[in-house]
Amino acid sequence: QLQLQESGPGLVKPSETLSLTCTVSGGSIRRSDYYWDWIRQPPGEGLEWIGTIYYSGSTYYNPSLKSRVTISVDTSKNQFSLRLTSVTAADTAVYYCARRSGTYEDYWGQGTLVTVSS
């Protein structure tokens, strides 16, 4: 059974960089038929697609975040990562990693709350 697990600091100071890692277990991140997503959800609000990475390293980002986001993949560790720079309180959210199977996310991590505060 595929499992995804987010990890990283739960508290980040304003103007600093948010860094999260998603560890994939029970399957290979190198499978050619899957992509890997980051999605976030501010408290009490809806879902927002952040971006997608393919195992080859190809990336696609939400235009509204593109200038601040970098998603990378480490196939040797079966992990992919998110970096979001210059964070503000508006970046406070539960961050999810997920597997994209073509046109939909079929496996999700449990999510991790990241709070931006001094």
Place this chain on the structure above:
Amino acid sequence: QSALTQPPSASGSPGQSVTISCTGTSSDVGGYNYVSWYQQHPGKAPKLMIYEVTKRPSGVPDRFSGSKSANTASLTVSGLQAEDEADYYCSSYAGSNMWVFGGGTKLTVL
């Protein structure tokens, strides 16, 4: 790229049917048959309920169905049950390898 429009809330009594709409544009919902629906219970990760407008993943009850007309997709839950009470989100392909979600609808089973 703007969020898809969903009603904030919907409700129905047990056994009834309820339909949740998801309105986009010709650049997303109307342009592709790549609309998905997700169910999210409080404190939990979203769960895929419908993909590619009408398809149901294995294990999802056939009480859940999807459809689309022009720029609006819909999720219908028939024979409402207490466990269907949750937030529902639509998602659509928006071209150029981009994806957009709806704002979410809170479904209440009365």
